[in-house]
Amino acid sequence: MMRAIRGAITIENDTVEEIKNATVELINEIIEKNRLNIDDFVFAQFSITEDIKASTPAKYARLNAGWHNVPIMCYREFEFEGGLKKCIRLLIVTNSEKTQKEIKHIYLKGASILRPDLRN
Numbered sequence: 001m002m003r004a005i006r007g008a009i010t011i012e013n014d015t016v017e018e019i020k021n022a023t024v025e026l027i028n029e030i031i032e033k034n035r036l037n038i039d040d041f042v043f044a045q046f047s048i049t050e051d052i053k054a055s056t057p058a059k060y061a062r063l064n065a066g067w068h069n070v071p072i073m074c075y076r077e078f079e080f081e082g083g084l085k086k087c088i089r090l091l092i093v094t095n096s097e098k099t100q101k102e103i104k105h106i107y108l109k110g111a112s113i114l115r116p117d118l119r120n
Contacts, residue, residue: 001097003098004093005034005091005092005094005103005104006105006106007030007090007107008089008090008107008114009088009108009109009111010022010084010109011086011109014052014053014086019054019060020059022057022108023060023064023065023088024064024065026088027065027067027090028065029106030104033104034098034103034104038067040094041070041092042071042093042094042095043072043073044061044072044090044092045091046074046075046090047074047075047088048089049077049079049083049085050077050079051086052087052088057090058072087110
């Protein structure tokens with residue numbers, strides 16, 4: 001069975017270092033909380049807001065998280081009034097025996113406002 005896991009994180013500044021660190025933090029948190037095995041991944045999609053231009057999170061998924069064989073796409077989100085700024089979003093589709101209720105979606109830093117129902 002396939003399951004989708006969502007997550008997001010914000011950065012303070014549009015720098016390569018912050019994009020890298022935030023991407024790795026988000027990936028590690030999703031993998032840890034859901035006890036995922038990268039070999040079970042079907043694909044992953046990143047989206048970034050219009051104000052992130054210094055780099056792409058897909059690069060750091062490959063270089064720093066070992067996602068060498070995971071098909072990854074990265075998209076730019078459309079900008080809209082009142083939308084969250086400097087946000088990296090992630091969708092992982094993975095093979096899993098977990099129920100939808102067992103999946104833990106992860107929203108870190110300023111992105112926690114996107115899913116207040118998931119706050120601890």
